Amino acid sequence: MFKSHLLALASALLLSVAAAHATVRTESGLTESKAGASETYRLNVPTEKDISTTEIRLVVPAGVTITRFQVTPGFLRTVKKNEAGLVTEVVWKGRVAPMEYVRFFFQARNPAAPAELSWKVYQTYSDGSVVAWDDTDPAQGPASKTTVK
Numbered sequence: 001m002f003k004s005h006l007l008a009l010a011s012a013l014l015l016s017v018a019a020a021h022a023t024v025r026t027e028s029g030l031t032e033s034k035a036g037a038s039e040t041y042r043l044n045v046p047t048e049k050d051i052s053t054t055e056i057r058l059v060v061p062a063g064v065t066i067t068r069f070q071v072t073p074g075f076l077r078t079v080k081k082n083e084a085g086l087v088t089e090v091v092w093k094g095r096v097a098p099m100e101y102v103r104f105f106f107q108a109r110n111p112a113a114p115a116e117l118s119w120k121v122y123q124t125y126s127d128g129s130v131v132a133w134d135d136t137d138p139a140q141g142p143a144s145k146t147t148v149k
């Protein structure tokens, strides 16, 4: 009975799970931006297990220059820089409990030429497990993309 309703519910649940990935979007939620522009990006990370997320690592795509971070209370941020002084990786440590998500905002300068940015994110849980959002398994752990036009 009501098999189609159940199917619809099941696919809606699957969709909501699939949508709950670690993602990078512009501040207004877009997946595209302008070459050479200054943009505010937001990294959104939901906890998808029954245990807390404890660490989030972002690998900054080549050609993107992070200039400033918004303060995120409760999180300790460290960065890795290259010889040119540009931020290549960011690590945030803190706690994102089950049913919670966190958003990190940062300002960055886009590459001067059109590009497809791939944002690799590694999410560590309190049991030490790491979920890789880096396209190693595009179905399970897609890396967020931004099209720079």
Ligand SMILES: [Cu+2]
Residues within 6 Å of the ligand: 017, 018, 019, 020, 021, 022, 048
């Ligand atoms: Cu997800």
